[in-house]
Amino acid sequence: MDQEQLKGLLEQVRSGSVDIDVAMERMRHLPFEDLGFAKVDHHRALRHGMPEVIFGKGKTPHQVVEVAKALASRASNLLVTRATQEIADAMMAAFPEAESFPASGAIRLWRDRTSRGRGKIAVVCAGTSDLPVAEEAQITCEVMGNEVDTIHDIGVAGIHRLMSNRLRLSEAKAIVVCAGMEGALPSAVGGLVSCPVIAVPTSIGYGASFNGLAALLGMLNSCASNVSVVNIDNGFGAGYVASLINRG
Amino acid sequence: MDQEQLKGLLEQVRSGSVDIDVAMERMRHLPFEDLGFAKVDHHRALRHGMPEVIFGKGKTPHQVVEVAKALASRASNLLVTRATQEIADAMMAAFPEAESFPASGAIRLWRDRTSRGRGKIAVVCAGTSDLPVAEEAQITCEVMGNEVDTIHDIGVAGIHRLMSNRLRLSEAKAIVVCAGMEGALPSAVGGLVSCPVIAVPTSIGYGASFNGLAALLGMLNSCASNVSVVNIDNGFGAGYVASLINRG
Amino acid sequence: MDQEQLKGLLEQVRSGSVDIDVAMERMRHLPFEDLGFAKVDHHRALRHGMPEVIFGKGKTPHQVVEVAKALASRASNLLVTRATQEIADAMMAAFPEAESFPASGAIRLWRDRTSRGRGKIAVVCAGTSDLPVAEEAQITCEVMGNEVDTIHDIGVAGIHRLMSNRLRLSEAKAIVVCAGMEGALPSAVGGLVSCPVIAVPTSIGYGASFNGLAALLGMLNSCASNVSVVNIDNGFGAGYVASLINRG
């Protein structure tokens, strides 16, 4: 039963062909999204400027392309994350205007480049090995309409580099910090700025890093109060949250 | 060497009594916060409307009161978290105008009640047992100048209650969601709104909840992209991040 | 000593050629399944309508086919789980009437399609990545004589889709819910229905999902009382339990 059906029912109420009590009983069993609730999602998509994201992992190139075609017909921008090279090839064939980012496995269809943020987002990473995760965050922020300032290779053990970027950091409305190993960078950055910091533990490291667990725990225990955390290697999620913050 | 010393040095430069190269050498070895960097913290405090927070756990009532007196002399608002009853008694004796919140162990000195947010913050909790954590978040948001809408006892297993609060949730600029056990509520809330959701796992539960670990992992793996996470039972941190987001 | 031997012994008792005390002593040392207990298994198999299941993992194609031939000679239906492509090829060559399901690695010999359940079983999954596990559950339910209603791609973060399937869910006698990541779907489903929900954590996810651990812990801590849990990715076990429940 959709909007038409509801309309029909109400018309029957008006005409008297259906009793009010019967109408109420029928309405109680309606699948409610058919009453128009589903439009919420549609509106939100438009408001976000980023209708859909496809998580590429575990999907075939054919599946990704088909979904992408459907989505791209009604949305300006599209992001595929965690794509294999095969998926990237298929996507680039189907969408020649798309961009492919092999380091992070992202593919981006960026047709609406309207800027929607109140300021800049900084995307920071601790080491060169954290770059793919930072790239995913950066691409996400951009496709969601944000200007991004990327600052790479600032480790806690080389605190001078961090300090020398203090001003750039303090100009951001939100900061994404990607770090593996001990995951200490978000605390240090958080202590220097007054905006929200979204920490992304990366799986970079070996031994007792336990694939990012050490960094994750470190970030959750941050002594800086403006730090919140997303899943290990989840550059997309961090960029998404930062974009919402920057949009205000 | 403080500001006065730097001023003196520069005056010596101007008067010619100290060589420029010598001045540069001396400046390189200055403890740099004495150059005024420390003011940054001060400024930030004023800008935040919440200069200092005292983490009460592991401190004696005397220690807390002494620190509180020092801080309260130069800041309008003060928050003590994780205070024992003894600390609360000592604080209430020293600051008769303070408020004490026994459930969460918070004590608040809320002299400057200026509203600083762009909108409301919603603080949501899944069960009545999560209330102390939610209270800590609420108190933090308020003392940082935000209007708070609290929505209690909305579990994922009773999804009707969640749905019936959909409109209130969608009006918030940031939402703090506190949940123990399976920690599923942030995902469900996150899917209904388009603002950032800060998830707080609580240590509520037993057995395989492992003191909040289950909820923490659930929240980190949220399928809603607008969710970031703070430490278990860290209502303060969530309220702090939400306040920064709402301030914009 | 088998049934014949026991019969012989009793005949000796009757004829008096063996003393009663001696007979009792001998019987105490009998391997008891030879007394006919083994028939219990046989009876149960017939009663179940699914005599044997072969866990394909770690077996060679030859081993699987040989075991399958032996079992198929005395049972109508046969299920191979976790089969490699090599096993599937060998099985399809040996049993042309069998069905092969590459996504889940299941192979099914479904000769007796008698319906044995009191109602329908719903098999629900949270995301498309959970489909292989859901498929294993569905195939198991069917081969055990149940009608299955499959509902795919209902995440907690998109609660409208869940709500719109409320009626279908409430018609099931038992529901299998497969979910990875935060594993919140069983709680949400459990809160909507009054039948038993069997939750299957899947290994879908990355980072802090720890190969399904996050989902597993979430499901064990479900705030819905009608949820019980099976091992990670154990679609077969969930389908098996649901089938027993539906049979009554």
Added chain:
Amino acid sequence: MDQEQLKGLLEQVRSGSVDIDVAMERMRHLPFEDLGFAKVDHHRALRHGMPEVIFGKGKTPHQVVEVAKALASRASNLLVTRATQEIADAMMAAFPEAESFPASGAIRLWRDRTSRGRGKIAVVCAGTSDLPVAEEAQITCEVMGNEVDTIHDIGVAGIHRLMSNRLRLSEAKAIVVCAGMEGALPSAVGGLVSCPVIAVPTSIGYGASFNGLAALLGMLNSCASNVSVVNIDNGFGAGYVASLINRG
């Protein structure tokens, strides 16, 4: 807006004082449980014969008694779990007809003792230390209208006792098995019967039992296909699921 409001709206539709399109728009924004969905819960409660359960842990005696009074006014049976002695005393004072079970901390108001199951539920425990958890399961099953057969102190290391109860076990429609330490009993029971087995790991043990984790993992890895698992020490949940299964 409640049922009355909806009725009023429909009457306005009928009378023509409200346009159909306007009515549809208004209905879309209704908090939908006010449309009567909440009755579902009420109906389910009646159908179950157990309207409400109060989780006593973390609540004050006053809170529990107040909630209990409200619930007892509209439901026949009431169960409080994890109650302290103080809660038990307050409940027994308020409800003289209630039963108190100190071992498990359960309190039961069992006014409607109608039998609702298709058969018996067996509640089995491995050692005497597991009795409190088994008691919680038993009380739950009974208050939900089931006949319960309790079989205590059957360990895997004393397999003769298990075998001698084989017939009693095979007569049950569902079996709750509580075991700590290695948690092997559900597998052994599961292999002997053809009904669903709900396994409850208990926190009994020491050292590498890790408060029930060893038993939990053992049960999740059961080689018997008819076993599903609930949280550590969750006798209530197991009894609840078993009751739903027995009701059919």
Added chain:
Amino acid sequence: MDQEQLKGLLEQVRSGSVDIDVAMERMRHLPFEDLGFAKVDHHRALRHGMPEVIFGKGKTPHQVVEVAKALASRASNLLVTRATQEIADAMMAAFPEAESFPASGAIRLWRDRTSRGRGKIAVVCAGTSDLPVAEEAQITCEVMGNEVDTIHDIGVAGIHRLMSNRLRLSEAKAIVVCAGMEGALPSAVGGLVSCPVIAVPTSIGYGASFNGLAALLGMLNSCASNVSVVNIDNGFGAGYVASLINRG
């Protein structure tokens, strides 16, 4: 049906009043331990010289004494482990000839002191903090009829003490080694002797010892091939296994 019943059945077979097939059918459904299998346990008890052990943890003094009285009437020796002071007091009142060992919480009734071993058992501990666990192992070995050589306070970091006890160690038929912290002693002892070494991790330590987990993992990974391991703090189990080995 017990032995008498089986005898009656066989007599009916002999007399012809029961058919052989009917007898076979009845026998198949006998609870088999009633056929005399239970005697096995009784025999084993006599053969072991230690009929029963009572795990005191979680039992009331009254419960322990009652069980102890029943057991002591048919067995010479009795061991209670993990007894509280209250249990110990009650036991000593009921059994004046018993011994109480407060460090380990053991109580021993040692009436039959026959030596049953082929040689000596050595019980070794790494530090004085491990003594309670070693005491439990020693008491167990003794009450099972073994001569015990106790060697205390031999740490891996003071390897000279270990070396100076080399000869005593090499004379044992089995060695119990109790160690906390890094749990390295069993490997070192194992490399010096050719008899089986039973390693007992103790919960002694702090921080990253994780209540004995570090020692447990260390012992499981021992590079000495003659080491097997029991649960953390399980001195009783180690003494039991060592006794079986020494008995041969």
Added chain:
Amino acid sequence: MDQEQLKGLLEQVRSGSVDIDVAMERMRHLPFEDLGFAKVDHHRALRHGMPEVIFGKGKTPHQVVEVAKALASRASNLLVTRATQEIADAMMAAFPEAESFPASGAIRLWRDRTSRGRGKIAVVCAGTSDLPVAEEAQITCEVMGNEVDTIHDIGVAGIHRLMSNRLRLSEAKAIVVCAGMEGALPSAVGGLVSCPVIAVPTSIGYGASFNGLAALLGMLNSCASNVSVVNIDNGFGAGYVASLINRG
């Protein structure tokens, strides 16, 4: 300084050319194994009937063969464990009389087949997937001079098979039990026999088996007192310990 040097020193003492105090000083600094302690190892090897074992994992075929040649020149029997196919090929080329066991990766040079045990060792496994680990245990027991009774595919969920092998089990002097998944078999076997049981958790399973951790924890928490445990998949260690026990 070796035996010759010590002899020379003592001769100098006898001849008076070296002072007794000086001799004592020199002796204190001797690397003591040069005094002949190293012979202990040699003696032990002879006494064991199994001079050397080569852990093949991580070694090149060349390395294994070279070490094997050196060892085989002074010992009758040789065991290589965890050998790759390449190592096996090289070993079989170098030692045509050796046996290769691809399932477990063992290679055996079994020239001295003297029986050294007091009785038989039983090697039991729960499922066919546990066979490689059981094979390693069996080969180890045999090459150390023991008669082995292998009993395969006895799961706890099929307790009849276990019971029907009760007599064979009770005849063993030591039993190795290999089981994955829930690891319950050692407890069940331990309850049926009075000899030591060495439990080997195997890495068989999936999901929450965590590569054998579930089985390991289950075995460490065994409620049977005669069970001790070795590392996951360590069939060799279990066979080694069982051999020492059987030798007495």
Added chain:
Amino acid sequence: MDQEQLKGLLEQVRSGSVDIDVAMERMRHLPFEDLGFAKVDHHRALRHGMPEVIFGKGKTPHQVVEVAKALASRASNLLVTRATQEIADAMMAAFPEAESFPASGAIRLWRDRTSRGRGKIAVVCAGTSDLPVAEEAQITCEVMGNEVDTIHDIGVAGIHRLMSNRLRLSEAKAIVVCAGMEGALPSAVGGLVSCPVIAVPTSIGYGASFNGLAALLGMLNSCASNVSVVNIDNGFGAGYVASLINRG
């Protein structure tokens, strides 16, 4: 057999009353520490300036005092760690010249205050809650003859304080850094200095700090190469290692 016995044996060799071969055989079986090796420990103690340390945890006041008296008779300095108040009282009664440090539970008998280091040791802590652990490290360093520079309350989130202590840090020969929560301070310190940094994770924190595990993992994954780690809360061990480094 002690030194006297060896001397006697050598005299018999000289006199010819014992054969050289016989003497060699006897010497091989000597418990070797009786040959004087034990003196090594004695020498080391003197060389260290700290003969003995008593780990107070789990010992009675009487035990600690007795051991302390024995040790204090032959060593100048004595350190008791992890002492309860009862132990401290007993120690202060027995050794009026001792110092008691209630925060860390240390008691120190510091009679020989000779400075033995090549420079200073810095002991740094991140927060005031880490002070007890830092105190234990400081006391250890001092009693081992080192000058200590203590720098408190330098968190990574307040990096200005760290930077302002850069010069003091760079003057140390070894630095002990105590930090809880995310444990990031050792990395930051390590990056500023070129001496070895000994990191001590503390159990300070809550929730996902898991009693110091988060800090421990962070420190083990430090991106500064000059950091090594000791156990959680092990201030003594860190002070001990730093002292050895400073002594050179």
Added chain:
Amino acid sequence: MDQEQLKGLLEQVRSGSVDIDVAMERMRHLPFEDLGFAKVDHHRALRHGMPEVIFGKGKTPHQVVEVAKALASRASNLLVTRATQEIADAMMAAFPEAESFPASGAIRLWRDRTSRGRGKIAVVCAGTSDLPVAEEAQITCEVMGNEVDTIHDIGVAGIHRLMSNRLRLSEAKAIVVCAGMEGALPSAVGGLVSCPVIAVPTSIGYGASFNGLAALLGMLNSCASNVSVVNIDNGFGAGYVASLINRG
């Protein structure tokens, strides 16, 4: 703003063209490393004799060679760790004078072979499988100007070999001990010497070694006070710390 800019500013101060207050304000916002702080790093490099290390893991051969060329132009010695064979080939082509160590994946450019240590460093490993990690430590020590004494294959289970190397060990200024499995060797070594011991857990082992976790925990819980620990397999870090210690 760099040194030149600062100089310019001071000259403006001297000339009076810039006000002192304005100068102070400008200086406060300077990126401070431009004031010369960065030289610290440069100085430290020269002082260490090892200017740069390249962590090869995750880098392409091209990246490594480019960075190496830049670094080698201003530093004498260079170390690449965790290099793949492809990186090694590219490096050897670019730097014919370099050394390649395939076992550990290290590549070394060792032009300045000045000895800088006060004594020797011992690098010890427990088994042949630990050799790659020991090699990384050895190479690091050497390239940092230390003489290294390598002692291989000393296991705790073969304590005679350890004892026979006692004197060599006692001559070292610092000892790196690499061990997998139970990780007991550092404790045993630590007890024999009075210098600092840096323990390196290796990932050698299987099953419950959990890729080095067992060894790591063992080493953190060492009962020898002179042991500190680095990350699993971190031979480089251990060698680095040992070098700093030896340099004094």
